[in-house]
Amino acid sequence: MLELTPEELTAVRLSLKVALWATVVSLPFGILIAWALARGRFWGRSVLNGLVHLPLILPPVVTGYILLLLFGRRGPIGQFLAEAFGIVIAFRWTGAVLACAVMGFPLLVRAIRLSIEAVDVRLEEAAGTLGAHPLWVFATVTLPLSLPGIIAGAILGFAKAMGEFGATITFVSNIPGETQTLPSAIYTLTQIPGGDAGAMRLTAISVAISLGALLASEWLARIVERRIRRS
Amino acid sequence: MSLEVDVELRLGEMTLAARFATAGRLTALFGRSGAGKTSLVNVIAGLTRPDRGRIAVDGTVLVDTIRGIHLPPHRRRIGYVFQEGRLFPHLTVRQNLTYGRWFKPVAARWGSFDGVVDMLGIGALLDRRPALLSGGEKQRVAIGRALLSSPRLLLMDEPLAALDEARKAEILPYIERLRDEAGVPIVYVSHAVSEVARLAATVVLLAAGRVVATGDAVAVLGRLDLMPAAGGREGGAVLEATVARHDDRYDLTILACAGGEVVVPRLDRPPGSPARLRIQARDVMIATAEPHGISAQNVLRGQVAEIGQPSGGGVDIRLDCGGQVLLASLTRRAVDQLDLHPGLAVFAVVKTVALADS
Numbered sequence: 001m002l003e004l005t006p007e008e009l010t011a012v013r014l015s016l017k018v019a020l021w022a023t024v025v026s027l028p029f030g031i032l033i034a035w036a037l038a039r040g041r042f043w044g045r046s047v048l049n050g051l052v053h054l055p056l057i058l059p060p061v062v063t064g065y066i067l068l069l070l071f072g073r074r075g076p077i078g079q080f081l082a083e084a085f086g087i088v089i090a091f092r093w094t095g096a097v098l099a100c101a102v103m104g105f106p107l108l109v110r111a112i113r114l115s116i117e118a119v120d121v122r123l124e125e126a127a128g129t130l131g132a133h134p135l136w137v138f139a140t141v142t143l144p145l146s147l148p149g150i151i152a153g154a155i156l157g158f159a160k161a162m163g164e165f166g167a168t169i170t171f172v173s174n175i176p177g178e179t180q181t182l183p184s185a186i187y188t189l190t191q192i193p194g195g196d197a198g199a200m201r202l203t204a205i206s207v208a209i210s211l212g213a214l215l216a217s218e219w220l221a222r223i224v225e226r227r228i229r230r231s
Numbered sequence: 232m233s234l235e236v237d238v239e240l241r242l243g244e245m246t247l248a249a250r251f252a253t254a255g256r257l258t259a260l261f262g263r264s265g266a267g268k269t270s271l272v273n274v275i276a277g278l279t280r281p282d283r284g285r286i287a288v289d290g291t292v293l294v295d296t297i298r299g300i301h302l303p304p305h306r307r308r309i310g311y312v313f314q315e316g317r318l319f320p321h322l323t324v325r326q327n328l329t330y331g332r333w334f335k336p337v338a339a340r341w342g343s344f345d346g347v348v349d350m351l352g353i354g355a356l357l358d359r360r361p362a363l364l365s366g367g368e369k370q371r372v373a374i375g376r377a378l379l380s381s382p383r384l385l386l387m388d389e390p391l392a393a394l395d396e397a398r399k400a401e402i403l404p405y406i407e408r409l410r411d412e413a414g415v416p417i418v419y420v421s422h423a424v425s426e427v428a429r430l431a432a433t434v435v436l437l438a439a440g441r442v443v444a445t446g447d448a449v450a451v452l453g454r455l456d457l458m459p460a461a462g463g464r465e466g467g468a469v470l471e472a473t474v475a476r477h478d479d480r481y482d483l484t485i486l487a488c489a490g491g492e493v494v495v496p497r498l499d500r501p502p503g504s505p506a507r508l509r510i511q512a513r514d515v516m517i518a519t520a521e522p523h524g525i526s527a528q529n530v531l532r533g534q535v536a537e538i539g540q541p542s543g544g545g546v547d548i549r550l551d552c553g554g555q556v557l558l559a560s561l562t563r564r565a566v567d568q569l570d571l572h573p574g575l576a577v578f579a580v581v582k583t584v585a586l587a588d589s
Contacts, residue, residue: 122317125278128304129311130331130380137305140330144321227321 008198010177011185012205018093018181019161022100023154026108030157031150034112035138056106060166067099067171095172096179100161108157115149116142148221155217159210182206232416234258234384238274238284238294247271247440255433257410257417259426259448262437268420269314271437272386275418276311277304288384305334310382310415314389316369318361324372325357331380342378342413350412351375351405367398371405378413385409388420406430428452428469428509453549453556456539466547467511468558474502490552494528495584508584512547515559516580519569529581533557535573538566550579557581 004012036042037049055063071078072090081087089095119142127137143150165183172179174188186202189195237250247267260268273279275286277293280301286294288309293302310331318327329344348354351371361369370390377385390406391399403426410417410430421427427434427448434451436444444451451457453468472488477497484498486506493508500506522530533552540546546566550557557579561571571577 120317122313122315123319125304126311126313126317127319127330129276129278129307129309130376131305131308131334132330133305133334134303136334141319 004201005198007176008185008202011180011182011202014093014096014177014180015162015182016209018096018100019158021097022104022161023108023158025097026101026105026157027150027154030105030108030153031112031143034109034116034153035142037109038113038116039142052109053106055103055167060103060164061170063102064099064167064170067095067102067167071095071098071171089172091172091175091179093172093178096168096181099167099171100164101157103164103167104157104160107160108153111153111156112146112150115146115152118149119145147224151220151224152217155213155220159213162206162209162213232289232384233287234275234416234418235285235287236271236275238271238281238286240270240274240279240281240284242267242270242440245440247274249437249440249442251435251442251445253418253433253435253445255416255431257419257431258433258435259431260418260420260435260437261424261427261431262422264422266422266437267440268422268437269388272311272388272418272420275384276309276386277302277307308381308383310377310380310385312370312373312377312385312387312390314392316361316373318364318369318372318376320361322360323357324353324359324361324364327361327372328353328357328375328379330376335381342381344379347375347378350408365398366394367401370394370398370402374405374409378409378415382415385413385415385417386420387417389422391421391423391426403429424452424466425509428467428507449556453558466558466560467509467514468556470508470510470555470557472506472508474498474500474504474506476502489555490531490533490557490579493531493581493584510557510581510584512558512560514582515550515557516582517548517550517559517561517565517569517571518578518580519575521578522580525580527580527582529584531557531579531581533577533579535571535575535577537573538571550577552579 033048033052037045068090069075073079073082073088078088078090081089089098123141124137127141128134132140163183165187168179168181169184174180174184180188182202182205186199186206189199189202233252233254235252238247240247245267247270249267249271260271262268270279274281281294281296283296284294285292285296292300293307294300319330322330328348348357351374353368353371353375356364356368356372361372364372374390391402394402407430419430431448434444434446434448435442436451436457444454444457449469449471470488472486472493475485475487475492477484482497483494484496486493486495486508488508498506531552533550535548536551537549538546539548541563544562546561546563548559548561548566548571550559559579
């Protein structure tokens with residue numbers, strides 16, 4: 001009962017890989033955009049904000065379909081990537097990474113943005129008067145002080161990627177060993193007779209991973225918080 | 232060093248329009264709360280952009296709105312000690328102190344780390360985090376941090392305002408050492424007459440966003456017409472004196488100033504050394520005949536130089552005691568009863584003499 005079948009194990013491994021990559025790849029962009037939204041004064045700021053939040057309010061299927069239209073073999077970006085670099089992401093695990101990254105992005109950016117906004121601007125000003133260029137101020141003051149929020153955002157993005165289903169299945173389908181992530185595998189098992197036991201096992205694993213991620217984020221945030229405010 | 236400021240900035244209801252130049256070692260930007268002092272230092276530091284104007288330090292133009300120059304704060308080399316310290320909470324005291332040094336080429340650095348740490352007495356705090364420091368310690372670290380960034384000008388915005396009297400007394404000597412030893416010109420913002428009288432060589436007096444007087448501290452603080460802007464009830468004259476001799480029997484020190492001798496509680500300095508006194512206007516009484524049988528030890532001979540505009544029931548009077556200015560606050564009735572008028576010879580009875588420096 002507790003033993004996983006090779007197919008199920010593959011789905012778990014794939015999901016972890018996809019979620020990890022989705023988090024790692026989107027983190028730098030997420031920090032950059034969160035900074036721009038929190039501190040920047042530029043034209044089109046609200047447009048950017050809306051664009052980032054779009055995947056949160058669109059039906060996941062629609063997001064997946066838009067990705068397919070853009071990054072599919074015949075889509076404008078997909079065609080360019082294939083011809084110029086030989087990169088194909090549609091119906092590949094890398095496509096699943098893209099879908100998960102896009103879906104988790106709003107959560108990631110939101111958490112980081114809030115923690116950057118919470119950093120005292122007066123400390124940044126002080127760093128400026130000491131001779132630090134704005135980029136250095138960001139690296140040495142803003143970033144370390146908003147680290148708890150960045151960790152929280154990253155874990156939130158990771159958890160979202162672990163559970164992403166709609167956009168992934170629409171964009172890269174449900175190919176065992178390539179794009180069949182944990183949620184897709186559970187969905188497949190519920191569609192076949194006698195799949196209940198497998199679905200239950202994967203559900204338990206899914207709950208365990210999500211809970212573990214949440215606990216890890218709390219723990220990390222507390223360590224960082226203590227390091228920053230430490231006496 | 233020279234600092235030239237001529238800026239205009241709209242601040243809600245008020246317009247800050249300040250113009251002054253100073254070459255002093257410690258210039259006090261002085262005025263009541265809301266006079267625009269902090270806004271003016273923020274403009275000098277580059278944290279706020281003026282609507283119009285020009286700022287230059289030692290001939291280097293930092294701001295010139297006509298020529299479109301606006302140097303960002305990190306390229307001005309102006310140290311800033313904020314009212315609330317603003318230490319970085321995630322760094323140790325040592326890291327806070329060295330923060331500004333990273334951004335300076337070795338050639339542009341001056342002042343050794345150990346020297347500054349010694350001068351401010353913060354050697355024991357180096358490995359602590361700011362959260363564990365007292366208010367006074369925080370301000371000393373903030374001063375050290377600004378100093379170690381090798382600025383060509385140091386701005387201090389009411390660095391003592393958030394501290395109690397004991398902490399103030401703890402830090403003031405460090406600021407004096409800074410002024411006398413560090414060799415960096417200081418612009419010191421304050422609304423406290425006592426601090427200005429003690430520290431400043433040059434005073435720029437601000438009122439409602441405008442510079443109403445600039446000049447030597449003793450001269451500006453001794454002007455009758457500036458009393459309301461300079462401190463109201465706290466106002467008073469500053470006297471330069473030298474230690475004449477000590478009275479061992481009564482534990483007193485006799486100071487000589489232009490208007491005569493002044494007796495104060497014993498000072499721990501040798502005869503001949505300078506001292507600065509501050510005599511608040513409300514602590515001065517006036518007699519038309521030499522008073523006898525009076526407990527006050529200090530009676531100075533002088534004459535009425537100017538009688539100010541009455542406000543309410545009170546009038547401020549400027550006395551000339553042998554070239555030394557003394558201010559006195561009297562009631563209008565007293566002025567009439569004694570028939571005070573410019574040129575009248577009087578005796579000033581001083582109840583309390585406060586030492587402006589220590």
